[in-house]
Amino acid sequence: MKGVYIFLADGFEDVEALATNDVLRRGGVRTELVSISDEPFAQSSHGVTVGAESLLSQLGTGHEGTCEKDIMIFPGGMPGSTNLAQCKPLIALMKEHYAAGGSLAAICAAPGLVLSQLDDVSGLRFTCFEGFQDALTAKGAEYQPDPAVRCGRIVTGRSAGHAVSFALEILKLLKDDETVGSVHHAMYLY
DSSP: OOSSEEEEEETBBHHHHHHHHHHHHHTTTOEEEESSSSSSEEEBTTTTTEOEEEEEGGGGGOOTOOOTOEEEEEEOOOOOHHHHTOOOOHHHHHHHHHHHOEEEETTTHHHTGGGGGSSSTTTEOOOOOOTTTTHHTTTTOOHHHHHHHEEEEEEEEEOOGGGGHHHHHHHHHOOOHHHHHHHHTTTOOO
């Protein structure tokens, strides 16, 4: 699956989804907000309704040519992370995408609820909202209480307060240092 997709489920964390989208678009990355339901809207955990640009059911399942710059992004929030984790077509797509060479990014509760469904995470260094690390550590992953962690083709973020750090780490995976520095400067992140 080619492209950069941010998956929205009812109950997603506003800042984690929209700050990530904002930072990536500032960096010239074409992102697409995807609703996992059959409705073109998702309601955040704080009651904000956000329009999606496509639906999960509309995404192709082909993975030919997928590389590390093709990324599936999972915002946290509750019950958004649970809703993502319980969406069988999404989890199947995630596993296929990663096996084909694509990247994954998850923040807050999503690493523990969504990424923990990957078959092999042994040796993965990751972060998440404290209390959601157990499913990954039980499978041999190493929890680090950092704002954002990149380990190979997986980027994780700790919480809404670290959403911009998470997004910048994704941008580092997708673009060059000059682009990342330009976005950092434009947002006055000192």
